[in-house]
Amino acid sequence: MIKAGIIGASGYTGGELLRLLVNHPNVKLELATSRSLAGKPVTSTHKHLEGFLDLKYENPNSENIRERCDVVFVAVPHGSAMDYVPELLDGDTKVIDLSADYRLETSVFEKVYETTHSDPRKTVYGLVELHPEAAEEDFVANPGCFPTGAILAAAPLAAAGLIDLAVFDSKTGISGAGISPTEASHYPNLAENITAYKLTTHRHKAEIFQELTKLDQKLRNINFTPHVIPSIRGIFTTAHLFINEPLSTDDLKTIYEGFYRDRPFIRFPSGVPSLSAVRGSNFCDMGFESDKENNRVIVLSAIDNLVKGASGQAIQNMNLMFGLDETRGLWLPAAAP
Amino acid sequence: MIKAGIIGASGYTGGELLRLLVNHPNVKLELATSRSLAGKPVTSTHKHLEGFLDLKYENPNSENIRERCDVVFVAVPHGSAMDYVPELLDGDTKVIDLSADYRLETSVFEKVYETTHSDPRKTVYGLVELHPEAAEEDFVANPGCFPTGAILAAAPLAAAGLIDLAVFDSKTGISGAGISPTEASHYPNLAENITAYKLTTHRHKAEIFQELTKLDQKLRNINFTPHVIPSIRGIFTTAHLFINEPLSTDDLKTIYEGFYRDRPFIRFPSGVPSLSAVRGSNFCDMGFESDKENNRVIVLSAIDNLVKGASGQAIQNMNLMFGLDETRGLWLPAAAP
C-alpha cells in the first residue's frame, strides 16, 4: 500500500483528497495536517467522512512526513507550498503540489504572483492528458481549476495551429473560493445571481497561456474572464475560439476525438455538457459547435473544480507516478441528478 | 387615466405588466386576456397580485379591445402578435408589442424566424435609450431581453466606431423561458448547474446586429452565445469587445457616462454590476474594464429580463408615447438582497 499524507487537509481540496483516497485500493492514508486543528479528529470538520477514517489532524513536520509517507499532497495556499516542497523532496518521497507555486516558469510566477520564489525548480505541469511524462516524475505541479477546463477545451485546436484568437469565458462554482465564509460566498450575495471578477487580470490566465503556447508558439495572447455562478461545484468553460480556416462541427468532432483518443476521463456527450454529469467525478465533458457565419468555434467543457480541477487530478497524477492505471480509485460516476 | 389592456396576460411578462401597472398613477387596467383561462380571476394564477386587481381573464377580441383601451400590450408568442397588431392599430389605440414579430426588418425576420410575415410594417425598435423617437409613435416593437442587455453594453463603443469584434457571452435566469415547465426549467436539471444553448444560432443575434450596425455600419458581424444560470430573473451580459484603438478604463467611463447622460435607468455602480441590485426593477447597471494586455474591453451589464428586458421597458415606452415622464410607475428600487 502507498502511504499517503496530506499537508493542509482541512480545506475543500484536502477534504476531497481524503474522500477519494479512503476508498483507493492501493492507498493507506497515513497523515493529514492542519495547524489550526491539530489534535482534532479529521471527521470533526469533514463530517461526511465519519466512519471512513480515524486520523487526527497533526501539525506539519516535513521530516516526519517524508519518513512516514510514500506520497505527499501539498494542499496549502499559494506561496506556502514552496516552504514545504524542497524539504519533502528527498529522492524517495513523491510530492504533488496542488498550489500554484510550481505551475509557471519561475520568472512568470514571480511577476504574476508579485513575489520572489524561494525554490525555483523545473516541474512538469500535471495535466496528464497533455503531459503523460508526469508518470516519470517525483514531483508534479497540479494544474489550476480554471486552466484545466480552458486548456483541455482549446488544446486540440492549438496543437493544430488553428487558433487566431481565444476568449475563455469561464463560470465556476463557489467552492473554488474555499471553505472560509466571505462576501462572495455569502448566500444572499450569490444565490440568484452571477458575478464576474478579476475581469482581465486573473492569475490563471498565465497558466492557460503557458500551456497553449507550448502547443502553438504563434499564439500571442489569450483572453480569460472568470465568473462565479450559484453552484457549489463545477467549472463550465465557454471557449470562443476564432480560427484561421473553416471547420465544420464534424471536423471539430474528428479533431477532438482524435486528440483525446484513449484518454479515459475525457468524454464527448451528445448535446451541451453539464456540470451535473461530472459533479464529484474526475471527468471533463466537452461539446462544440462551429459558427457558420463567423470564423468562430465554440468549445464547451465541464469539470468538477474540486476533482478534475484539483484533487482528482492530483490522484490521477499519483496513479501514474506509481505505475498504476490512471483511473484507479477515480472510476466513479457523478451522482446525477 | 390611460385605459390599458394586455393580450396574453397569463405568462410571466403578462404578470409583470400587471404588477407594474396596478400601481401606475396614470393607468387603469381595463382588461387582460387569456384564451385558456377566460372567465377565471387573474389572481387565480398571479397569486401575488391578490388584493390589487379584480379582473377576470377574457378571450381576446381585437375590436372590443381597441374600443375599450387607450393602450394595448401584446404579450403573446412570436408569430402570434402579427395576428393582433394590424387589427388593433386604428389610428387611436397605441400598441406595444413584446414579441419579436416587429423588431427586425421584415426580410431579416422572415429568414431568422423561418416564416412569412403577414403584416410587414416599419416600426421603431423601442429601446428608448437609443430610440427616443418611440415617443412619437402609435406602435412600438419592444426589444428582446438578451438584445437589451447586449446592445446597451456595446452601443457607446459602436457609436464611436471603435469595435472590431464583439463577443457577447450572456447569462440569463430561467424565467425567460416562460411559465410552462420544461426540461430546461426542471429544478434538478438547472440547480447547481449552467447550460448553454443555441450556441451560435440564437435569434436574438439578429436584433443585436441590427441595432449595433445602425450605430456603426462597418461592423461585419457579432458573436452571441446565451447561457442559462440557476436564477429566476436577470440577464448578465459579458461583452468582450475588441477595439481598434487603446482605451483605458477611465476612457471607458467617460464614453459611457457621456453616452447615457440623463438616461434615468442606466447606472454605473462601483465594481461589478449585480443581478440583485436590479431584480424587479427597470435599471440596467453597467461596469467595464480595459484589458491592458489585449486590445479588449470588458463591458458588463445587468438587467431584470422581465422588467428592463420586457415589461418594464414596455411601460417605459408607453410613458413616452403618452407624454409622461419615462420613469412614471417604474421608479422602484430592487428588493435586495
Added chain:
Amino acid sequence: MIKAGIIGASGYTGGELLRLLVNHPNVKLELATSRSLAGKPVTSTHKHLEGFLDLKYENPNSENIRERCDVVFVAVPHGSAMDYVPELLDGDTKVIDLSADYRLETSVFEKVYETTHSDPRKTVYGLVELHPEAAEEDFVANPGCFPTGAILAAAPLAAAGLIDLAVFDSKTGISGAGISPTEASHYPNLAENITAYKLTTHRHKAEIFQELTKLDQKLRNINFTPHVIPSIRGIFTTAHLFINEPLSTDDLKTIYEGFYRDRPFIRFPSGVPSLSAVRGSNFCDMGFESDKENNRVIVLSAIDNLVKGASGQAIQNMNLMFGLDETRGLWLPAAAP
C-alpha cells in the same frame, strides 16, 4: 412630510427601511447612521438604492437625531437598542424599535437574553393585526420575524381558546441572520441543504408564548423549532395545532377570515401559501387544513422576513402612529416569480 431617521442603517433591515421609505409619499428620509461607515454614501453599500437617495451615513447622536427627526427607526442589535431608546423619547419624537429589547416583559427579557435591562419600560408589541392600540403610542416594539409568522398563524384559534398543544416548525431564509458572512450563510453550507438550530431554545419562543397567552391564558407552553432553508428571504411557518374540539377546513376558513376581516395585509390564497407571492411585500399569506384523523389542524403562513417580519411592519406601525392608512407606502405586490 414626516422626517425619518434610521439608527443602524447598514444592515438588511436598515436597507429594507430605506427601500420602502424612499418612495413613501409622506416621508422624507432625514438621516441614516452607521458607526463603521460614517461619511460614506448610503448607496456605497446599498447599491440597489443608487439614484433614490443622497444620504451619507452619520455617526449616531441621540440629541441631534431627535431634533431632526419626527420618527426614528432603531435597527441595531439586541442589547444595543436600550442605549438609544430612552434618549430619543422626548415626548415628541416617535420611536420604533426593531430589536428584541422591548418586546418582552422585562423580567422575561432578562431571563431569555441573560442580561439586565437598563431601561425597563412597558411597550406595545407592534403586531398591529393584534395590537391596533399601537396607533396611540409614541414608542412601539416591532415584533420578531419568526413570531410574526407564528403568532398570526395561531392567533385566531388561540383567541377562541381552542388550542391544546402547538408545534411551530418554522423555515426561514438566511437574510434573517444578517449581512455579515458566517458559516451558516456560506453558500456551500446552505445551498441544497436545510438546517435546524436552537432546536428547543430559540429566544423567539418567548415572544410567541407571550402573545398567544394574552389571547388564551390556558396555554401552558408552545413548541418552536426554527430551520434555515436555501432562500434569501421569507419565513414559512408550519403550525401543527392540536385542538380541543373538531374543526373542519371550512370551519377554519370561517374563523380565520372572520378574525382577520379588514386586515389588508392578511390574505388567504387558494392552496398552500408561497414565499414567492409575498417576497418583497408586507403580506402574510395563510392556508390551513384540518387533519381528519387527528385532532390537529395545520396552519401555514408565509411572510417576507425583512418586510412583514421587520421593516415593512415597522412602517405599518409608523403609518398608524401618524394617523395614516396602514398601507401607505407599503401597497406593493411581490415581484413573482
Added chain:
Amino acid sequence: MIKAGIIGASGYTGGELLRLLVNHPNVKLELATSRSLAGKPVTSTHKHLEGFLDLKYENPNSENIRERCDVVFVAVPHGSAMDYVPELLDGDTKVIDLSADYRLETSVFEKVYETTHSDPRKTVYGLVELHPEAAEEDFVANPGCFPTGAILAAAPLAAAGLIDLAVFDSKTGISGAGISPTEASHYPNLAENITAYKLTTHRHKAEIFQELTKLDQKLRNINFTPHVIPSIRGIFTTAHLFINEPLSTDDLKTIYEGFYRDRPFIRFPSGVPSLSAVRGSNFCDMGFESDKENNRVIVLSAIDNLVKGASGQAIQNMNLMFGLDETRGLWLPAAAP
C-alpha cells in the same frame, strides 16, 4: 457475479441503481428496461454513466428477465409493480420492489391507494435496520423515502414505548417527484421557496404508522406533513416526539446509540445532521435534543432520498439477500460540499 436487472431504469431511482451497481464488485448489470426508450443506449439519458456501461434499454418481458437475472429491481410507478412481481417470482430469481405496492398490509394498501391489489402477498418491509430478516427472503418491499427518514428517527423511542404523540415535519428535495418536469419542479416555483403538500393525507403516513406500531402497539396515530425545499436530493426529518417520561439529551444518546449499535449506515455526527454529509451516500445521519421545558424531544434525521431512501437501500437489501456484507458497493462517502 450476480446478474442484475432493472425494470424501469430511465427514472431517477433507476439511474441511481445503475450508478451504484456499475461499481458493485459482485454484480454484473444484465439488463435495464424502459418501454419508451427501448433500443436506445442507457447513457443517452443517464449521461453521467457514459463510459460505465454499454446497455441499451429493452422492453420489459418478465419471462426473459427472470431467466437472465439473479436479482431484479422493480422501479416502476406505484400500481404497476404488481403487474411484474408475481411473474418474476419463480423461486429462484430474487426481487426487490421499490414501489409502494407491497409495503403495506394489503387491506391498508387498498384503502390508502384507493385501488384493488391484484397480488396480495405478505412481504418483509426492507428497512434492514429494523428488519434484518430481509436477508432470508426472495422478495422484499423497499421502503418509501419519507418513511425511511421518519421511522429511523422514531424507532428507538417507539421500541421503548416512550412516545405519546409524534409529529413528523419532513423536508424533501425535489428529485423525489421524479424525472419529468412539473409545476412543482419548475425552477421559478421552487427556487427561493418552500412548499408543503398533502398536509395531512400523504400516503407515506400509513407506512410510518405501520412500522412504528409494530414497535409500539399503543401508538394511536402519528402526524406527518411533507414539504419540498429547493434541493435536488435529500430528506431532512424533524420529528417532534412528545414522550411519557423525562429524558435528557444524554439519555437520548444512550438509547439511540444502543438501538443502532453495529448498524453501519446509521451515524450520529456532532451537532445538527446535514444533507450535504449524506448526499449521494447510503447513510442516515441523526441528531437529537431534549426540550427541557416540554415533554418533547426533537430527533433530526438526514438521508439522501434516492440512496438510503430508495436505490441504496434496495442494494443494501440485495446484499443481505445474497449473503454479502450489507455495505458492499455502498461504502461511499458523500461528496461534500
